Every structure is written in structure tokens, then in C-alpha cells.
Amino acid sequence: MSTSCILLNGDYSYLCQMDWKKALCLMFSEKAKVLKYSDRLVHGVEKVFRAPAVMVLIKVVRSVYRNRVPFSKRNVLVRDRYTCVYCSSKQKKLTIDHVIPVSRGGKTDFDNCVACCKPCNNLKGARTPHEAGMHLCRRPYQPTISEFIRIRLKQSGAYRYLVELGLY
Numbered sequence: 001m002s003t004s005c006i007l008l009n010g011d012y013s014y015l016c017q018m019d020w021k022k023a024l025c026l027m028f029s030e031k032a033k034v035l036k037y038s039d040r041l042v043h044g045v046e047k048v049f050r051a052p053a054v055m056v057l058i059k060v061v062r063s064v065y066r067n068r069v070p071f072s073k074r075n076v077l078v079r080d081r082y083t084c085v086y087c088s089s090k091q092k093k094l095t096i097d098h099v100i101p102v103s104r105g106g107k108t109d110f111d112n113c114v115a116c117c118k119p120c121n122n123l124k125g126a127r128t129p130h131e132a133g134m135h136l137c138r139r140p141y142q143p144t145i146s147e148f149i150r151i152r153l154k155q156s157g158a159y160r161y162l163v164e165l166g167l168y
């Protein structure tokens, strides 16, 4: 069972996951309030209480989480959930396609690179999707670090707490 607590920023955006002991310290110092308790019971000196599962900070803190994710081929694959943007096939062995080909001045960045399977990449060649008659399921974009954390959260069980609270 997870003993970590999700900490949300004062604007209810996701900040981080922390140990429930640290979470309790935040709560007792009145820097954060509990939105949801977990099923885990904690034995204190005088009484038994529930460990917090989701807390929100009283104030909004500026954080690094809003920063941009650095560009890398791996991060393009993470953003696109290891799914080819043209045929939606899901696989680990994907290549990176330049939507506007490099030979036409297309850049190697998040706005022009997408996850692409080998067959689609071969089919498209050095053409634009329009020229190749191919359709992009999703537009490429620059992701933020908080988005990347959310992708990882979705894979862990913690995400359901946020959904339950209607936050995501």
C-alpha cells in the first residue's frame, strides 16, 4: 500500500509526492490542508489517525514544475505515449518523424517532432503529411515538466485520488 501523499499547489495543480510523515509536518505547521485521507492508520503518541493521501498548500508556490521539458527523442516518445501519431500503433521501437522534413527547413524540436513507427516513417519519407496523404492524430507541442509528472502519475495508483477529487 502506498504511504506517500500527493501535494498540490495552492492553485490545485500537481506539485509532488511526499512521504506521509513530511505531509503531516506540513499539515501541523498549517502550510497545507488535507483534501483526502488514505486508508492507512498512523499510530501517534495519544491517538490513531489516518495518513493524508492528498493535500493542498495554503499558498501558491512558484515551482520548477512549470518549466519546459528538455528536448530529446526519448521525451518525444514519452509525450506521445509511445504511440505512432499516424497509425496509432503502440510499440517501444518507434522512430522520430520530422513533420516538416529537415530538408525543407523543419526543426528538431517538440513542435516539429513526433513519435512514428517505421512503416509510417518509410511511407512518409521526406514529404509533409499533406503531401503523403497522411493524417496526424495529435499535433506536436512543447510539454511542461508538470505534464510529464502527470503522465507518470497516471501509471501509478496515486492518480485515482486526483480523479476522485475532480482535479484531473
Ligand SMILES: [Zn+2]
Binding pocket: 084, 085, 086, 087, 088, 089, 116, 117, 118, 119, 120, 121
Ligand atoms: Zn505508424
